[in-house]
Amino acid sequence: MEFTKMHGLGNDFIIVAGEHELPNNVADLAIRLCNRFFGIGADGLVYILPSDNADFRMRIINSDGSEAEQCGNAIRCVAKYVFDNGLTSQTELTIETLGAGVQPVRLTTENGVATLVTVDMGQPILNGLDVPTTIDANPVIGHSITVDDREFAFTAVSMGNPHCVIYVDDAANFDLATWGPKLEKHPLFPRKINVEFAKVNSRNQVDMRVWERGAGPTLACGTGACATLVSSVLNGLTDRKATISLAGGDLLIDWNEANNRIYMTGPAAFAFTGTV
């Protein structure tokens, strides 16, 4: 099997193109190939597939074998992959996702390669039961959650995949390994959850670190950055356009007031290709 290793701000993926559907053993394959010691190593396995409704379709399997509905960093990688490899010459294209519908993507290019990718990530889902959480409220803002002896306040946002955003004093040094997995699997979240720990520095800049559902601590999370911006606007902490600074770099997130849609802009990069 031929693959290309790519990343969006260090959130890394094994990209496979040329198949028509996912293989039956895709969960097992993702676990084996994403393993950083015995496999290639990645946060997820991504397939670029043909679509009936869009230019391309993508599926993303987390490193634990679970499938995610959407992935903001992977969709930028997919867009760069198809453009730079000549599978399309369009700088505006559409990519179908499992849980966030068809997403329009715009590429900024230089000398025939994509340098930046802007994705229309759609409208956030704020109804607690739809995120999903077990909380019947719309929106779920500053809701208390207790883990062991510690109480946090979270805001719930779905970008097609579920997120809870928690504000902390120091996101960069937050103890992800202790609290991330306990929050991810908390009974308030029936399909588990991606957890963002955020520190707002100004109305236009937020530091964020993420514990991802099915992948653990990653260097960046595109949908998590979108959820953080939405949460920060709902909590009155930022304007509708802000830079979300992750361990792997910055994403620009813009929540358009007129159409309620979220636009994410950031880079994508090739690492290497291989055969396994």
Ligand SMILES: N[C@@H](CCC[C@H](N)C(=O)O)C(=O)O
């Ligand atoms: N890294 C991603 C999100 C990947 C999926 C996530 N772990 C989930 O299970 O929802 C991103 O950039 O959005």
